[in-house]
Amino acid sequence: MSEEKGVDAGCPASCQCGNISESRRTLLRRLGWGAFFTTIGVSVAGGLRFLFPRVLFEPPTTFKIGTLDDYPTGEGDEYGVVSISEKFMENQRVWIVRETDKVYAIFGKCTHLGCTPKWFPEDRQFKCPCHGSKYYSNGVNFAGPAPRPMDRYGITVLEDGRIKVDKGVLYTVNDFDNPDCFLKA
């Protein structure tokens, strides 16, 4: 009812009556279309939200890789890498890297577009088949379109001495110094 203003500007008093019905119609029209578009809008928003599931049934994120004794240290290459274990590549997409003084788990996913690079032991390089990115044995990129070194998973030693890799935690190059990102040994 407060919407009467605006319509009646310049109208003689005789059509006041008509104005009231006019403004009522305006109000009803606005309410009607408002309700219509609100319903459409909410339905679309709800439909969009529907496409984003809350719970994912993806595989568990942690797995154990044995004890430190399984990854003996030795003489490293020019990046300090002693050995690359491909044991967990097939099932977990993870390389366990043994450097002379530490162990860490590289997530085998090219940082360009997510292909799995391949380890070439004779070149001591990871090469990505999709767009030709290349990484040194420590997972640091040096050629191709990859924007940064391959990411690493969280890694900890359990009380019984076994090593746990947590795929729920991912460290990018800036966090490689984080104590949860490698094992000092």
Place this chain on the structure above:
Amino acid sequence: MSEKSEKKSFKQKMMSGQIWKSIWRHDFEDTGVNRGKVLRSNVFLHLHPIRVPKHAMKIRFTWCMGGITFFAFLVECITGILLMFYYHPTVDMAYLDMKYLMFDVPFGQILRNMHRWGAHLMVFSVMLHMLRVFLTASYKPPREFNWVVGVLLLTLTLLMSFTGYLLPWDQLAFWAITVGTNMGAATPFLGVEGPFSIATKFNDVRFVLLGGTTVGANALLRFYVLHVIAVPVVVCVFMAIHFWRIRKDGGISRPL
């Protein structure tokens, strides 16, 4: 046989009966009126105008590419529906169903081949159709909007092919889709790895495409739904508009 001239033949009887006349509402004498009626009274033919400029019937003008694209779409629909009878969009079954289709189901292999090559044909012919329409300036007024619809249809055709690519669940498919959807993650603003990202791994463009963070069961199901119903329905709507607008925008383009 000998009384043919006296008695009406079965064919003549049939064609003058009520049932026949109720279906085909025109006579067959070669008159201009009948030639018009044939087109007007048939839902499949009524896309055509009654008369058309001579050059419009020349293959060297139209290349027939729009028609071939539409025909390829029909082939895809028919072969696709048949393939759906044997295909389960699940991680466990999808690949095995492909093998089943290829090695055991009668005519499964050739249906799959036709579906795959027909898709290639459709993409190819739609690309050539666009080239032809550009070269003959058929997008100029009053046909501007129909060109826009055509570009949308080209995009949707590529989308249909792309969503179908994952369904065999083989290595080629898996990695093509991995690369493709990771590009979604690089979308500016809305992708987790894109510049100016405001999204997380769990609510960005890639997440909604895959229904998860990796190409898995949800992604296969989503691509299946998009491929077999969602995108084709949208394509049908735009095709209807596209064909209708050809007529409404003055028919096939002709020299001024």
Place this chain on the structure above:
Amino acid sequence: MAEEITEKKPVKKTVPKKEKNPYVWPDLPFMELMCMIVVMLVLILWSLGMDAPLGEIATPSRTENPAKAPWYFIGLQEILVYFDPWYAGVVVPSIIIVGLMAIPYLDNNPKGVGEYNFSARKFAWINFLVGYAMWMVAIVVGQFMRGPSWFFFWPWEPWDPNIHHAEVLLKNIPFATGLISLVVYFALFYLLPIIFRTKIYKQLDFTRYFVLMTLMALMYAVPIKMVMRQVFHIRYVLVTPWFNI
């Protein structure tokens, strides 16, 4: 009607008095039927002669080498070598789609409708065909000349996955130089047609001109970046904290 468009050309072919167009039925539907039959025949023979490929079962831990997108997207995959994913995979396709849709609204030259007329539409033909050719070349290169690890192979070279390619160290252009060269590059597109008083500039109003030149600058930037990468080993033209081009 359409005939009323007045052209300067005084000599026109003598047009016969409105000859009536021929009937569609039965000629055109018959031709369509023929066309359908030929396409169906080709498709069936193709399907009999060649099986659709099926690789090994999907395995997340092992990437195909080379992993290729379907051929119609391989042009984009080829551009991915030269640009970051947000640009090659998202921005470029979006610009292509929007740019294609904009064509009828940018081209206000009324000539050439309904005929293959190169001389009346030189600018439109040349630029469209260049763009189209770029698409095709990118597809052919990506499909037939990219082998394992996306290395370049000539068609006569075998795809040896263990082949050793010389390492090329890529360098970036410093920020200031990059920014200036980008500004100059776009300015050239905006200014050159004005300086040389080309038809394009005279024919279009400001908005159309600006949009058209922006789209053209973006289109030609792609092959230019490719050359810069291949010849001068430049990785990024513009490096910022947020994105690189």
